[in-house]
Amino acid sequence: MARKSKHSRPDEAFEPYEEHAGVPMPVNWVAIALTIWGTAMLYDTGESVQESLQDRAEDSDVVAQSVPDEGTLLFGANCATCHQPDGRGLRDAVPPLAGSEIVAAGPDIVSRILLRGIDGPLTVVGQDFDGHMPSFDSALNDAEIAELASYVTTRWADTTEATAQTSEEVASLRAEIGDRGSFGGGAELAMMISSLPDQPPMPARSHVQAGDQAARDLVFAGRDQVWSCASCHGDLGQGDESTPRLAGLPGAYIVKQLQNFREGTRENESMQLVVQGLSDPEMTALGAYYTDLRVPSTARPVLSGDLKRGEQLALQGDWSIGVPACFTCHGPSGFGVAPNFPGLSAQHAPYLAAQLANWVGGQRHNDALGLMAQISEALSTQDRRAVADYLASLPPVPAGGASMARMETQDDQ
C-alpha cells in the first residue's frame, strides 16, 4: 500500500525511532496523589466494612426480636389455613380450638392428635364435625410438634396445669404411637379424655376395605392388554417420583383425567394406552376406589426448591407475577376441593413440577379457562421447584377430604 502512495518514501536504511520524552511532572504528581488516596481509601473502607457488618448484625437482631415466636409461625403455616388464625375453626367444617374440650385436655393430647390425625365424626363445643385432620407425623419433627402443642394449649386451653411440651416427650409419644393411624373420631378420643362430652359413634368402614370388586380387579390385576393400576401407582395409590399419588384425590377429578387421556387433551403415552380399555362405569369405580384410600405421605422435597418461596406461593400467591395462592382453589392446606380441584398436599414433587411444565409445554391442556396454563407460564423453573417441594412436604390429604370441602361450599352459600 505505502509503495503506491505518492508520498516521499523514507530511505531504505531508515530505522523508525521515537524521541525520548520524560513523563510530564504533573502526571507523576497525579499518580502519586492517586496512590496515596487509594491506600487511604483501602484503610478507610476496611474500617467502615467492619462497622457496617456490626450495624447489620445489630439490625438483624432487632428484626429477629420483632419476628413472632416459633409457635406462632408454625401455627400460621400449618394450622391457620383450616382452624383459622383466631382458632375459631369453620362452622360445620373445621372444629374450633378456642374453647375446645380436647385442647383443654392438655398438650399431651394435642401432640397425639398432631401425630395421628383424626378420621371420624366428633363433637366439639356442642357442634358435630366430620373430622378429617391430617397426621403431621411425616411433616413436622419432634421439636416442631412440641412447640405447636405448647402454643395451642397455652393460647386456648383454659387451664392452670402445665402447658409446655418438650421434644423428648413428643419423641416418646411418637415411639408409643407407632403406626396406629388416625384417631377414629371423637369416640376414640373420649376413651383417652374422660372430660369429653358425648361423642357420636364411629361408623363402620367396611366399604373402604372391600371396595368395588370390579375396581379392585382392575387396580390389582389389570387386563390382558394393559397393566394394573397398582403396578405403577403402588398398592395404596401412593405413587413415586413422576408417578402421581392417587390416594385421596376427588373421584370426579380422577374420572375427568381418565376421560381427558382418552380424548387426548392430556398426554401421557402409558395412560393413553391404559384408558383405551376402560369403560365409563369402570372409570367411575376407579375414582371412587382411590378417593377413599388412606395412605401416609411418601413424598419428600427432592428438587432443592426454596421452601419459604414455595410456602409464599401456596399461601399468598405472588401478584407481582399474577399468580394466585394455590390454596384459594385447591382448598385449605392443599387438600383439594371436589369435584374439580385435586389435592396437592403430599403429592410427589417431581410429578407436580412436571405437570406445571406440561401446562406450558402443551402436554396438558385440560384445565378450565386455561387457568393453570397461565399460572404455570408465570412461574419460573425455580418457582415451580419451590412450590412443588413445599406441597410435597405437607401432610397427606385426609381421606374423605372431598366431603369436607363440599360441606365448606355449602357453608359459603
Place this chain on the structure above:
Amino acid sequence: MNRYLPLSILALAILAFATLMLVIAPGMQINSRPAPEGLTPYSEAEQRGRETYVSLGCLYCHSQQPRSGDQAPDGERGWGRASVAADYTYDQPHQLGTMRTGPDLLNVGARLPSEGWHLTHLYQPRAIFDWSIMPAYPYLFDEKPQAGPGDVVVALPAEYAPQDGVVVATQQALDLTAYLQSLDRTYEVPADGLRDHGYGTPDGPEPTPSEEER
C-alpha cells in the same frame, strides 16, 4: 538425549503423582464410605438381569447418573436426585454411561415399578410410545399358543399382539425387568455422601437471604 535415566525417573514420577492424586486418593476416599442404608445388594435374579443389561449395551443410550437441578431438570423428569458415589456401591462394573439418547435409568424402578409395563416396553417400545427409537427385544420373549403354568404373559395392544397365541417372557426378560425394578436410589443421601454440587451449594441452587440470616 543421553541423560535418559533422570528423564525416565522424572517421567515415571509425574505419572505416579497423577495416579496418586487422581486414582489412589479418590479411591481411598470413596472406599472408606459405607453403603447407604437404603441400598440393598442385588439379588441373584437382579444380578443376572444386570449382566443382560450390560450385554445388550443399554449403556450406549441410557445413562445412570441423574444431574443436580442447576445442571438439568432431571428432578422434574422423575429421574431422581443427583447421584452420589455411594449409590454405586454394588455396581460392578458401573453403568454410568455418557449418552442420553434415552432417559436416565438410575431411578427407573421408582418411577416405573410395573413389571408388566417393562415387559411390554422391552418386547415392543412402539406399543406404548409410537415415537420411540428404542430397539425392540423380541428375542427375550417366546410366542406360545397358550400360556403354561407359571408363564408371565406380556400385555400387548391388539396391533402388536400375535395373530393367535400369547407372548410370554423368558427368564432373561424377567431377570432384566427385575434389575430395572431394582434401580431405585431415591433414599435420602447419606449425611456424608460424596458428591459434586456443581454450581450450587449443598442445600440448593442458591441460598436465600432469609436462610442466611438465621
